[in-house]
Amino acid sequence: MCLSIPSKIKSINSEMNTCVVDTMGVERSASLDLIDQDVVVGDYVLIHIGFAMNKIDEEDAFESLKVYKEIIDKMDELDKQQAIVESENCPSR
Template identity: 40%
Template sequence: MCLAIPGKVVALDEATDMATVSVGNVKKDVSIALVEDVNLGDYLLIHVGYALNKISEEEAANTLKMFEEAGLTEADV
């Protein structure tokens, strides 16, 4: 089973197709090579270092809430 988690883009390096995403207090560098038109503030669905697609802020919040309810994240994420 694969698990992807939403992250908010907080920095971009378009020259290398990389972005820094924030999930709660954790920041992670991910490849954005598979997703077009990524901008600061976008929410991306990420899995093992790759952004899979963009999602809405509402969808990201709902997904993170479900992860929290399932005990997969900390409450402040």
């Protein structure tokens, strides 16, 4: 299962219509081709298969990130490793 975790826009490349986002400390590139809202550095977006799909309110992003952190804190090490393996197999690359 692939989850869309709130990601903060760190930079935007207008020429390529891409952005670099921070997802819980991991930076990655995402396309802005499918988002129908204007975004700026500092906005939170939901990424799916390498595309920013929605801009979300900062308060909602913080609440979601809080829940994700609570889930991660309750996982044992084996579950954490399995989640990483599964996330690497999401059809996004």
